Amino acid sequence: MDLEARASILRAGIAAPSADNSQPWRFAWSGDDLDIHIDADRSGSVSDTRHVLSDLAAGACMENMIIHARSLGFDADVATFPHQDDPQWVAHIHWHPALVPARSEPLATAIEQRHTDRRFPWRGPIDANTRERLAAQARQIPGQRLYWPTSPYERKLALRIIRTAETLRFKSPKLHAELFSSVRFSTGWRNTCEEGLAPATLAVEPPMRPIFQALRHPAVMRAFNHLGTATLLGWRSAYLPIRLSPGLCVCVMPSDERQDVLACGRALQRVWLEATVAGLSVQPYAAPGVLSLGFVPVEPAFLQTCSQLRVDLDKLCGPGHGLVFLRLGYARSAPQHRSGRRAPASFDTAP
Ligand SMILES: Cc1cc2nc3c(=O)[nH]c(=O)nc-3n(C[C@H](O)[C@H](O)[C@H](O)COP(=O)(O)O)c2cc1C
Known part of the structure; x- marks a missing residue:
């Protein structure tokens, strides 16, 4: 080589x-x-x-x-x-x-x-043949599968699961701090950055940007949460985009062993690449699956919510663990901004 x-x-x-x-x-x-x-x-x-x-x-x-x-x-x-x-x-x-x-x-x-596309709404429908092409890519990795919630009951349940988890990301001080620490506000709303999330990739509407930026302060988030802001953000970041997109599926792994999580990442990538070939835009939602596994040290007040996520996910796509949801649809154009990457040399293992 x-x-x-x-x-x-x-x-x-x-x-x-x-x-x-x-x-x-x-x-x-x-x-x-x-x-x-x-x-x-x-x-x-x-x-x-x-x-x-x-x-x-x-x-x-x-x-x-x-x-x-x-x-x-x-x-x-x-x-x-x-x-x-x-x-x-x-x-x-x-x-x-x-x-x-x-x-x-x-x-x-x-x-x-x-790339990740967080905009909406997207066009559809996604036909059965395309859905099967994506599912076939997940099956290429032994033990992994893709599940499409299709009935109104399943879609409603999936929406509730994702909205609950996304809301928790703004309610839990630990998850809130983690979420906002990854956003590089210093790059402004027009540029991209080589690591972390550039605000320009987050599809926040211009009038909402000052409020979103202010919410990075724990005290502001706390105050706004008294007015139900976390719930509103759950609707904005999960419920609406998913309701207004034609496709939703979830990568399901057989166990929570690290081998299976790694394999799930392989399957996720094959599905995402196939979706790209098919001209589909994709946004992943990992919070529901990750919080449901019970490894994340959320505050005691939120443990019950995480257990309920597990119960609901099992109901939706068991046996196995639903780990990453993917929202899919046909966008009219490519997003203007994409996440950057560090220089290859920075990934070298230190001697
Ligand atoms: C394991 C995993 C979890 C992710 N979770 C989310 C998520 O919950 N919400 C979201 O909008 N993007 C999510 N993403 C997308 C990443 O933010 C995105 O891949 C990263 O910013 C790089 O951008 P790119 O996909 O455009 O290259 C996730 C990606 C991975 C691999």
């Missing part, structure tokens, strides 16, 4: 999505072998307790690399969590020339195009 092939595999991995655009990956090459680690400085706290979000991002990153490498004519031998004593060491990948010659991988072309 030449240097250019290695560099392009890394670029494909770095193009993967990560919660709050945290990019929690570290890479180390040794010959044609690559180690993927979770970056201890960018993982492990609040919603990422037990590394659920980082494992999802690592799975997505790995899948991008595998798909891209295949288009270059390389296959991967993957050992996941190769060292029991090092929980940050997610995968060891040995690349070798594929037995079949390099071929064009339809999903590879979507790696750089894929």
Whole structure:
């Protein structure tokens, strides 16, 4: 594998999505072998307790690399969590020339195009054939599946689950602090940034921007919460966009073992890339699934809400754990702003 092939595999991995655009990956090459680690400085706290979000991002990153490498004519031998004593060491990948010659991988072309779109409303419908194409991508990863809530009862239940979790992100002081700490207000509303969430990517309407910005202060959020603001934000950030979009599905994993979370990240990425090929816009909602697992140390007052999320998610898409919802639809144009990435050299594992 030449240097250019290695560099392009890394670029494909770095193009993967990560919660709050945290990019929690570290890479180390040794010959044609690559180690993927979770970056201890960018993982492990609040919603990422037990590394659920980082494992999802690592799975997505790995899948991008595998798909891209295949288009270059390389296959991967993957050992996941190769060292029991090092929980940050997610995968060891040995690349070798594929037995079949390099071929064009339809999903590879979507790696750089894929992005998060938080705007709405979107057009539809999403036909059964497209839904099945997306579901088939999830099934490519053993044990993983995609579930489409379709009946009015299921859609209503899914909406309630997502709205409840999104509301909690503004009600819980810990989750509120985490959410706003990832937004880079210093970049302004017109620019993007190489790490974290640029305000321009959040689809906040111009008149609402000063209020949204003020809500980053815990005291302001607390005061506004007396007026029901968290509930309003739950409707604005989840209920309305989902009601006004033609598609909603959820990635379901068989267990909450880290291996399965990583595999869920791989499945999520395949589904997202296929959606991109199909011209669909995507916004993920990870809070319901992550909070329902019971690892996130929310304040005691909110524990019951998290348990209820688990019960409702089981009812919706059990057996297994619904982990990431995806809102989908056809947008008229691409969003003006996309999240940036750090320079590739910054992902090197420190010696
Ligand atoms: C595990 C995971 C969870 C995410 N959760 C959310 C979410 O709850 N809400 C949201 O709007 N975006 C969510 N995202 C999207 C990220 O914010 C996005 O991928 C990141 O900002 C990089 O932007 P990009 O996808 O446009 O490259 C999530 C992404 C991942 C991988």
